[in-house]
Amino acid sequence: MFDSLIRFIRDQYCTNEFIPLHVPLFRGRERELVLDTIDSTFVSSVGTYVDRFEKDMAAFTASPRAVAVVNGTAALHIALKLAGVVPGDLVISQALTFVATCNAISYCSAEPVFIDVDRRTLGLSPVALETWLTENARIDADGLCRTKLDAKVIRACVPMHTFGHPADLDGLVDVCRRWHILLVEDAAESLGSYYKGQHTGTFGLIGTLSFNGNKVITTGGGGMVLADEVIGTRAKYLTTTAKRPHPYEYVHDEVGYNYRLPNLNAALGCAQLEQLEGFIAAKRMLAAHYIEFLPQVGLMPIVEPDDCRSNYWLNGVICEDATQREALIGATNVAGVMTRPIWRLMHTLPAYSQARRGSLVESEWLEARVVNLPSSVPALAPIA
Ligand SMILES: *Cc1c(COP(=O)(O)O)cnc(C)c1O
Numbered sequence: 317m318f319d320s321l322i323r324f325i326r327d328q329y330c331t332n333e334f335i336p337l338h339v340p341l342f343r344g345r346e347r348e349l350v351l352d353t354i355d356s357t358f359v360s361s362v363g364t365y366v367d368r369f370e371k372d373m374a375a376f377t378a379s380p381r382a383v384a385v386v387n388g389t390a391a392l393h394i395a396l397k398l399a400g401v402v403p404g405d406l407v408i409s410q411a412l413t414f415v416a417t418c419n420a421i422s423y424c425s426a427e428p429v430f431i432d433v434d435r436r437t438l439g440l441s442p443v444a445l446e447t448w449l450t451e452n453a454r455i456d457a458d459g460l461c462r463t464k465l466d467a468k469v470i471r472a473c474v475p476m477h478t479f480g481h482p483a484d485l486d487g488l489v490d491v492c493r494r495w496h497i498l499l500v501e502d503a504a505e506s507l508g509s510y511y512k513g514q515h516t517g518t519f520g521l522i523g524t525l526s527f528n529g530n531k532v533i534t535t536g537g538g539g540m541v542l543a544d545e546v547i548g549t550r551a552k553y554l555t556t557t558a559k560r561p562h563p564y565e566y567v568h569d570e571v572g573y574n575y576r577l578p579n580l581n582a583a584l585g586c587a588q589l590e591q592l593e594g595f596i597a598a599k600r601m602l603a604a605h606y607i608e609f610l611p612q613v614g615l616m617p618i619v620e621p622d623d624c625r626s627n628y629w630l631n632g633v634i635c636e637d638a639t640q641r642e643a644l645i646g647a648t649n650v651a652g653v654m655t656r657p658i659w660r661l662m663h664t665l666p667a668y669s670q671a672r673r674g675s676l677v678e679s680e681w682l683e684a685r686v687v688n689l690p691s692s693v694p695a696l697a698p699i700a
Pocket residue numbers: 387388389390413414416417476502504505526527528538539
């Protein structure tokens with residue numbers, strides 16, 4: 317059974333060599349634009365590619381503003397600061413996520429609260445969120461949502477669009493609005509993914525993207541904050557050392573961050589962004605092949621939720637149980653075809669073992685079964 321899966325994956329990539337989980341593809345103007353920054357000497361914090369990358373990304377996502385930063389984790393950190401998260405606050409997120417989501421909450425000296433995901437979307441469940449809030453929270457006279465137990469402010473909620481599949485955004489927007497909680501989307505994995513025709517990362521107060529080497533497009537390392545004009549302007553200011561514009565004086569009127577994306581990286585991003593539509597078309601084609609093939613060998617593919625168009629960043633399969641999961645991971649990796657289990661649930665990591673949490677039955681069910689399969693854009697795929 318795994319032999320035919322391995323053969324199928326090798327056919328997709330037309331190779332007998334090692335097949336990684338996800339690697340970037342550079343076959344546009346990457347070399348040209350990066351060399352242009354070197355020739356211009358503007359490789360660092362000033363340059364035209366940062367501006368262009370921000371404008372192009374705002375246009376692509378239909379976000380009023382897009383602010384480029386050094387990585388997706390920094391984007392999340394700034395997003396939470398802009399949402400007003402202060403030390404001692406609670407921030408709701410998923411136990412089933414990459415650790416960066418929780419780390420950004422910790423950087424604000426806030427505490428994560430882990431809520432279950434939906435088995436269908438792999439994203440935060442509005443039903444589980446509502447259940448936890450009804451049991452544990454109230455809205456005070458000052459309009460803030462606080463815990464009944466110890467009156468901690470529940471300031472924000474950070475759902476994550478797992479593997480590029482959009483979470484139930486209508487549901488999450490509604491619960492957050494009724495409970496006076498600010499919505500910040502971790503869209504690190506979902507560039508090019510749409511929920512009911514609208515780009516992920518544009519449903520809440522702020523959204524964040526990542527351009528790490530393993531994402532749909534890469535700048536080497538990089539991230540983006542998506543927001544409206546007012547918050548976007550403040551994001552730019554805070555991530556560029558909180559410097560007030562002045563012809564020559566160094567006026568910094570609060571603690572700022574040096575989180576700006578170097579022009580060198582932005583040049584790579586501009587060249588990658590030109591190919592994004594083609595990458596997504598190729599990734600959706602690969603996903604369609606997996607979805608057709610996997611049931612033939614008794615495996616259940618992970619499919620985009622209804623009303624969504626996923627970028628299929630990472631393809632995944634849901635095994636029968638943990639035993640089958642181990643067998644699949646073992647057989648494929650021994651054969652030089654890289655596969656990986658989904659992340660360990662956040663509350664099982666030492667840093668977050670004390671975190672508050674709701675029921676996590678669905679997260680636990682998925683943790684025991686999900687395996688990611690090679691998902692790079694096949695180098696031989698026809699690119700638009
Ligand atoms: C990649 C990723 C991030 C950000 O990662 P960086 O490496 O800091 O760009 C954040 N959250 C999730 C879910 C991710 O997959």
